[in-house]
């Protein structure tokens with residue numbers, strides 16, 4: 304593989320550790336962001352899904368791309384397909400960050416993008432991460448500061464995955480051909496309920512953090528009050544339905560298969576990030 308690797312969402316949760324890992328491996332990387340600034344030693348390039356004029360320059364000299372939709376994207380096919388079409392025309396290999404469980408139903412928007420890619424004839428790998436462990440320091444941090452994680456998860460369990468394990472899986476998929484044409488459900492090593500996770504975070508931080516199973520309506524109100532647009536808040540509430548049903552509890556060996564290493568547990572994550580939750 305002689306060309307460069309384009310990483311979309313380069314300043315984000317998965318993009319940042321992915322760029323760091325690719326740069327450490329000596330891979331030529333183009334870090335795409337709306338600013339176009341360099342990221343962790345990788346060349347920067349301006350990229351905005353909303354501005355199609357940025358697509359071709361970003362793809363210049365590229366033979367592999369990591370493609371994800373930024374958090375907050377509601378129209379997944381409308382956002383991803385115009386870029387994917389251009390990349391596929393240029394025979395770029397695509398590693399797509401999708402979402403755990405979307406293969407349950409072909410009408411799910413993310414699944415429609417997966418099907419488009421599968422039928423495109425371009426080399427591809429699909430990664431479907433489960434709920435990020437790191438959400439505890441992103442979406443749920445404000446609540447945790449007040450001693451509570453309030454989400455509509457019921458008693459459902461999820462096999463939370465650390466973003467660094469997603470990044471390592473992506474790096475493996477981008478730098479080897481042996482996973483091409485496959486989809487991987489990325490999970491952590493065990494399934495925990497939000498009550499279990501709150502207990503793990505309490506133990507690591509030395510603070511009492513409780514789980515409150517909220518209703519969808521309470522959850523949407525909380526997010527809207529925190530500045531999340533109503534439509535995205537409602538979307539987030541809707542994706543807790545599979546959690547309550549137990550559909551996000553499955554554990555896979557995909558991270559081990561892709562990276563040769565076991566994924567990190569929530570406990571290991573909590574110990575490493577204890578200072579954030581202790582504050």
Ligand SMILES: NC(=O)c1ccc[n+]([C@@H]2O[C@H](COP(=O)([O-])OP(=O)(O)OC[C@H]3O[C@@H](n4cnc5c(N)ncnc54)[C@H](OP(=O)(O)O)[C@@H]3O)[C@@H](O)[C@H]2O)c1
Pocket residue numbers: 311312313314315316317318335336337338350351352353371372373374375400401402403432433434435438
């Ligand atoms: N959180 C979870 O539990 C979870 C679980 C499974 C799957 N997912 C999926 O993972 C994806 C999010 O991944 P992530 O958390 O790594 O991403 P992220 O951190 O939310 O976003 C990545 C980057 O996208 C850039 N961005 C924002 N608007 C953009 C635009 N219009 N055009 C181009 N870039 C833009 C931002 O960088 P700049 O501001 O620098 O441009 C941002 O740093 C979503 O598709 C979500 O559905 C999330």
